[in-house]
Amino acid sequence: MRNLILGAAVALVIPTVSARAQDAAAGEKAFTACKACHAFGKNGVGPNLTGVVGRKAASVEGYNYSTALKESGITWDEANLKEWLTGPAANKVKGTKMVYQGLKDDKKVADVIAYLATMK
Numbered sequence: 001m002r003n004l005i006l007g008a009a010v011a012l013v014i015p016t017v018s019a020r021a022q023d024a025a026a027g028e029k030a031f032t033a034c035k036a037c038h039a040f041g042k043n044g045v046g047p048n049l050t051g052v053v054g055r056k057a058a059s060v061e062g063y064n065y066s067t068a069l070k071e072s073g074i075t076w077d078e079a080n081l082k083e084w085l086t087g088p089a090a091n092k093v094k095g096t097k098m099v100y101q102g103l104k105d106d107k108k109v110a111d112v113i114a115y116l117a118t119m120k
């Protein structure tokens with residue numbers, strides 16, 4: 001009985017993991033829309049996005065953030081990133097200097113977040 005339960009648990013976990021890997025690969029492609037301003041490991045027009053998932057907003061040293069983002073008190077968990085990426089100024093932080101209309105496709109948003117989570 002115990003093995004049966006374990007087996008069922010493994011069967012449930014494995015598809016989730018591979019789905020995530022696919023999402024991240026798709027997210028890398030969708031990230032093309034961000035590359036004009038963002039890189040990993042260095043600041044550009046926008047801040048360095050290495051390790052952004054789980055990080056406090058506006059916390060990259062040496063990057064000149066807007067006051068609006070500095071005062072937002074946000075931590076970039078999945079829910080906050082979702083709102084941000086669908087419309088940074090419209091849905092999340094009025095006054096941000098991230099001038100980007102936002103991703104309109106929920107799948108792309110989820111994929112990009114999965115990709116960001118791999119860039120630690």
Ligand code: HEC
Nearest residue numbers: 033034037045046047057058059065066069096097098100
């Ligand atoms: C036109 C340039 C531009 C594009 C395109 C852009 N960003 Fe940004 N991004 C910025 C700027 C500028 C900031 C800083 C905002 C501020 O200080 O208010 C920022 C901030 C962020 C932050 C907050 C980082 C932190 O340290 O708090 C995240 C996360 C982010 N961008 C993700 C993305 C993703 C993912 C995409 C693509 C879907 C994207 N951005 C597209 C310019 C851009």
